[in-house]
Amino acid sequence: MKKVKFGIAGCGHIAKTHAKEILALPQAELAAICDIDPEVMQSFTRRYGVIGYRDYAEMLDRKDLDVVIICTPSGLHAEMGVMAACVGKHVLVEKPMALTLEDADILIDTCERKGVLLSVVLQNRFKPPCRLLKLAVEEGRFGKLSHAGITVRWNRDDAYFFNNPWRGKKGEDGGVMMNQAIHSIDMLQWLMGQVETLFAYTATRYRPIEAEDVGVVAIKFKRGALGVIEAASTVYPRNLEETIAVFGEKGTAVIGGVKADQIKTWCFSEEKEDDALYLGSEAVRCRKSGHQAVLQDLIKAIETGGRIAVDGREGRKSLEIVLGINRSSALGTPVSLPLK
Numbered sequence: 001m002k003k004v005k006f007g008i009a010g011c012g013h014i015a016k017t018h019a020k021e022i023l024a025l026p027q028a029e030l031a032a033i034c035d036i037d038p039e040v041m042q043s044f045t046r047r048y049g050v051i052g053y054r055d056y057a058e059m060l061d062r063k064d065l066d067v068v069i070i071c072t073p074s075g076l077h078a079e080m081g082v083m084a085a086c087v088g089k090h091v092l093v094e095k096p097m098a099l100t101l102e103d104a105d106i107l108i109d110t111c112e113r114k115g116v117l118l119s120v121v122l123q124n125r126f127k128p129p130c131r132l133l134k135l136a137v138e139e140g141r142f143g144k145l146s147h148a149g150i151t152v153r154w155n156r157d158d159a160y161f162f163n164n165p166w167r168g169k170k171g172e173d174g175g176v177m178m179n180q181a182i183h184s185i186d187m188l189q190w191l192m193g194q195v196e197t198l199f200a201y202t203a204t205r206y207r208p209i210e211a212e213d214v215g216v217v218a219i220k221f222k223r224g225a226l227g228v229i230e231a232a233s234t235v236y237p238r239n240l241e242e243t244i245a246v247f248g249e250k251g252t253a254v255i256g257g258v259k260a261d262q263i264k265t266w267c268f269s270e271e272k273e274d275d276a277l278y279l280g281s282e283a284v285r286c287r288k289s290g291h292q293a294v295l296q297d298l299i300k301a302i303e304t305g306g307r308i309a310v311d312g313r314e315g316r317k318s319l320e321i322v323l324g325i326n327r328s329s330a331l332g333t334p335v336s337l338p339l340k
């Protein structure tokens with residue numbers, strides 16, 4: 001079995017999760033890493049026993065690399081993804097895939113033209129509770145959908161922003177919607193379909209940042225149901241919950257926990273044999289980050305020529321909603337999607 005060789009660009013916080021999961025997969029090999037910070041680069045190479053580079057272009061010269069994982073600050077994702085695609089590497093890009101739709105489209109287009117795969121890390125889609133919820137929606141178990149809500153009540157303290165100055169800057173990161181809530185926003189559109197209009201208030205209440213640290217959004221979906229988003233990185237004193245709730249005429253389901261990792265409510269007029277097992281069940285509880293499933297999905301697509309679960313076009317959807325939220329908040333008016 002030929003192993004898929006990965007290179008990681010940007011060796012900060014989330015790169016460690018990728019490295020750990022690559023090492024756990026027999027079909028994968030961590031072959032190279034790159035970081036502009038020499039100390040970070042060296043500590044990563046020591047810890048994982050891989051060749052390190054400070055220059056991204058130099059890492060891309062490595063002919064043996066199959067995939068480049070982009071774990072740099074968000075404002076660099078699209079450009080670095082394009083560079084990788086241009087030399088024939090598959091691209092696995094952390095969320096958000098870009099900070100503008102123009103950049104997202106250039107990345108999608110380049111990957112398609114160069115014949116490489118593009119996968120966006122939106123790992124909630126792979127979590128067992130979220131998959132069960134998606135299945136229930138697809139099977140029509142809710143009947144006519146009334147509304148859905150996501151609640152991201154987390155804490156990112158001042159140190160989180162001070163230690164990594166790119167965080168909270170509009171051109172490099174964005175605020176709580178772009179960085180933290182995008183996972184649940186992706187869930188919301190995955191379950192409820194396209195957004196028709198939205199109206200948002202966002203504010204920067206506590207953190208010393210350029211972008212927002214709290215926001216609320218009212219949504220009308222194309223199919224007629226309504227939605228609501230509450231997202232904050234200001235919750236005292238620590239992360240409280242990430243909740244996704246779906247309500248229909250014949251069913252109610254709520255996924256909760258600190259990171260949307262367990263089923264809290266699972267109630268349908270037409271019950272199924274396994275329904276009772278899901279509630280609070282350890283079997284469907286997801287304690288893992290979901291990154292391993294993202295990597296496996298990409299490896300399978302490389303090996304079989306199959307499709308990526310969250311490809312560039314899928315990854316673009318939550319980005320567009322976040323950009324719509326930003327626009328609505330800035331204009332003080334409702335915004336229609338697709339964005340013009």
Ligand SMILES: NC(=O)c1ccc[n+]([C@@H]2O[C@H](COP(=O)([O-])OP(=O)(O)OC[C@H]3O[C@@H](n4cnc5c(N)ncnc54)[C@H](O)[C@@H]3O)[C@@H](O)[C@H]2O)c1
Pocket residue numbers: 009010011012013014015034035036037040056071072073074076094095096121122123164179
């Ligand atoms: N999927 C998830 O759950 C999840 C979780 C955390 C972060 N993320 C995303 O991952 C990305 C990185 O976040 P983080 O928290 O790991 O950030 P971080 O600041 O901890 O790490 C970023 C690293 O990139 C390096 N870097 C910057 N410019 C570079 C360049 N040109 N070439 C090579 N290296 C460069 C920095 O030196 C730093 O070590 C962000 O886009 C973030 O949104 C995703």
